Amino acid sequence: MNNYSEINKVFTRSSLKNLIEEGTSESYENCIEQFVKPTCLMKNHDILQILYNVLDKNYRNEYYYKNTLLNKLLLGTHSLNTSAAISELPVRRSKADFILVNGNSEVFEIKTELDTLDRLPLQIEDYYKVFPLVSVLTSETNYYKVYQLFKGSNIGIKILTRRNTISIKKEPLPNFEQLDSISIFKVLRKSEFEHIITTKIGSLPQVNQFDYYKECMELFTTIPIRELQTELNRILKKRIIINNRLFSTIVPMELKSLAYFSNFTDDELLKMDMFLQNEWR
Known part of the structure; x- marks a missing residue:
């Protein structure tokens, strides 16, 4: 065997x-x-x-699904010069399988024919705290189950067909209502959130190291959420060199x-x- x-x-x-x-x-x-x-x-x-x-x-x-996404979307539909992709980004209790970053960021949660859908609702909930566009890429055999879980929602549903095309069953609609400043803050590295705070507010907190992280987080939450999401997209694009x-x-x-x-x-x-x-x- x-x-x-x-x-x-x-x-x-x-x-x-x-x-x-x-x-x-x-x-x-x-x-x-x-x-x-x-x-x-x-x-x-x-x-x-x-x-x-x-x-x-x-x-x-x-891996097969992720590689197909990269070849067909980033390299096929988009361009390495204007777009980027991120994989396995920790977002709250989940890890985003694939994020396509250009003017916006679209998260793809991959559910192959080998996967169960048990954690999918929780994963989607986590992603919406940081990204407004979320899609599920799944198999033809899983399509109806995914559709039943999320019908009437903003979630996109895409199928990797047996002919290795990506069939769009439903385009994602932006969901800005669930974005959360602290969740975005925790996705960023220290130098990244410091850059955003300096750019948007003008200076970093002048406190001891023990209080520094907490004070940075509090300043970060005063910045409008849409601006934070735009900054996150810009920063994620720069992570891939x-x-x-x-x-x-x-x-x-x-x-x-x-x-x-x-x-x-x-x-x-x-x-x-x-x-x-x-x-x-």
């Missing part, structure tokens, strides 16, 4: 970095043995293409999401290209 979940271990940031540095890994070898019939002339890129195709046909996991030219030319479709969200340096991108072009063994 095929252990498709073993491929999960290959398509991770830590695994990719290990493959680039070491040239192989235990999970990689296990997957080759199980799913690939390698020839002496086969490159690592060829092997990863085969493994990704196994995901496509048999095990469309979260990657060489667009190298990324576009070197990284294959199967690894776009991993390389992008790993914030690879130029040197790491070039090492990855070397690994991909090397023949296996």
